[in-house]
Amino acid sequence: MFVSSRVRLLIVGSVSVWLSACSSNSHPGRALHGFDYLNAKTSAPLVVPAPYPKPQIARDYEIPALKPNYRYTQWVGSKVNIQPPEQIIDLVSGELQVHNQQPAYMFEHSSAQSKAQTQQWFITILRAYTRHFGGNLVQQKADPLTFSSGMLTEKRHIDNGFFDSKDIVFKSKFTYEVNVSQSGRSVTLTPHLLYYRRDPREYEQLTNQIKHRLEIKELNRVIAFVANYQHTHKARTMQSKAMSVAMRSIDLQMQNNEGVATLIAKASVPETIRALEKALSVLGFKITAFVSEAGKMTVDYDQPSSSKLADYGVKPVQLGEDKYYLTIGGNDGNTQITISDDDGVLSPARLNKIYPALKHLLATMSKPQS
Secondary structure (H helix, E strand, O other): OOOOHHHHHHHHHHHHHHHHHHOOOOOOOOOOOOOOOOOHHHOOOOOOOOOOOOOOOOOOOOOOOOOOOOOOHHHOHHHOOOOOOHHHOOOOOEEEEEEOOEEEEEEEOOOOOOHHHHHHHHHHHHHHHHHHOOOOOEEEEEOOEEEEOOOEEEEEEEEOOOOOEEEEEEEEEEEEEEEEOOOOOEEEEEEEEEEEEEEOOEOOOOOHHHHHHHHHHHHHHHHHHHHHHHHHHHHHHHHHHHHHHHHOOOOEEEEEEOOEEEEEEOOOHHHHHHHHHHHHHHOOEEEEEEEOOOOEEEEEEOOOOHHHHHHOOOOOOOOOOOEEEEEEEEEOOEEEEEEEEOOEEOOHHHHOOOHHHHHHHHHHHOOOOO
16 A cells, blocks of 8 residues: 555654653653653552463553554554553543444543533533643534534654754644433543644545544543543642641630549541640640650640730730640540649649630631731
8 A cells, every 4th residue: 555755754753752752761661642640650560479370461542553564564553552551540440442433432430420410520621631732622512412622732842863853733623422321420432533734744635544543542642631630630639628627727615524624626636636736835835745646745834935925816824833744535526635734634723724725726726827
């Protein structure tokens, strides 16, 4: 089969990008499409004990090979590994499918509550994906749900030495068919290539073979983006949860049980301890010993800084002793604190000298200071 010089150069140029990505030191053997996967080194290698055979490498994501008589077959097709790195499995799961002879990918969405929720989830990601490459996601049909991508532009730097480095711009247009299962547990994406151009050269003819290869590449690029999006979203969610915990005000109450005073904080033990350490420092207490497993804390009392007290709006505490012992424990989101000296647990009258200041500080020290 005769292959035009333009087609040959385009394929070789495209594959050069893939090979440069595959030869990356940080992600060896993987074509990354410019996305930041989780570092492959964080994934523990699979150890298969004898006599069990090692699992075979999945071929689902392989770019279809060109015809055998093509002179550059050693650099394309099955020789180019574009399988998704194993470290994205925790973030993206699914399988490659074929719909009406078109390559498609079924994304699993196990946390889905409804079909509408999954549809909104995926369209949000797809819109972010097209925007990332300069496109604009526009709905074309409702049944089946179909979108146009707009013009997607990707700039890649080809470094083949000092005299042969250049930037190549790839432009493409797709329509995306999106099918969400009734349960919402899966969504299938089928891309249809409409236009492809490599600046400054353009394909004279998009054969079915080349079109199929480019649609497989597009699926891999979307999978990569979904993985990156999920990873970023997960990190933001964890950060948001951490911030909400840090910003939560801790309510402190004092209980009098037959002359024995106890403090009850409406928060977990770790939250309470973090706020308590800051509050005690403001009030002039220095922690000299803390055994977290036993919940035992020893503090020495000294005259606090009057300016520091004023900054937090509390008055000086006068207890008359220099060493105190705190016992801290709890469950069900509540933390119990008892304070004692060498004579025993403090009476309600003595504890009340420090309680108002502690109550105020635990409600404020648990919040970030501006």
